[in-house]
Amino acid sequence: QVQLVESGGGLVQVGGSLRLSCTASGRTFGSLPMGWFRQAPGKGREFVAAINSNDGATYYAHYVKDRFTISRDDAKNTVYLQMNSLNLEDTAVYYCNALREYQNRGAAGPPRIRIGDYWGQGTQVTVSS
Numbered sequence: 001q002v003q004l005v006e007s008g009g010g011l012v013q014v015g016g017s018l019r020l021s022c023t024a025s026g027r028t029f030g031s032l033p034m035g036w037f038r039q040a041p042g043k044g045r046e047f048v049a050a051i052n053s054n055d056g057a058t059y060y061a062h063y064v065k066d067r068f069t070i071s072r073d074d075a076k077n078t079v080y081l082q083m084n085s086l087n088l089e090d091t092a093v094y095y096c097n098a099l100r101e102y103q104n105r106g107a108a109g110p111p112r113i114r115i116g117d118y119w120g121q122g123t124q125v126t127v128s129s
Contacts, residue, residue, distance in 0.1 A: 001026045002118040005120055006020060006120040006121065006122060006123040007021050008021050009124045011126045011128060012128070014128070020096075022036075023077055024078070034072060035097045036050070037115075039092055040092040048061055050099060055104070057102070063089070064083075068082065068083050069081070070082075081094065094122060095119050097119055099114060
């Protein structure tokens with residue numbers, strides 16, 4: 001069992017920044033690859049970013065790459081999502097997930113990422129013009 005609690009959402013203007021946090025309990029956090037996902041009103045949940053457990057490798061969806069940064073602090077059992085240059089399309093509920101798998105594939109392509117069973121309750125991010 002893994003319990004995940006997100007925080008840090010809020011209302012921000014276009015071009016602004018926010019940092020989301022997700023704190024885990026219940027299992028050895030350092031062994032878990034972690035991911036961030038989001039769900040906008042009327043849309044399905046989509047992948048945002050992931051970070052591996054053993055080497056800290058990261059991977060981003062193209063629509064957030066170079067604007068968002070995922071990081072982790074295993075001593076605090078926490079994964080972060082630093083979001084910069086926010087735009088209206090970033091408005092969504094953001095969720096963290098304890099991934100089932102993050103497998104680097106090197107030159108073969110992007111990592112293989114499998115969603116795990118454990119989700120947080122989500123944190124709302126609203127970007128206004």
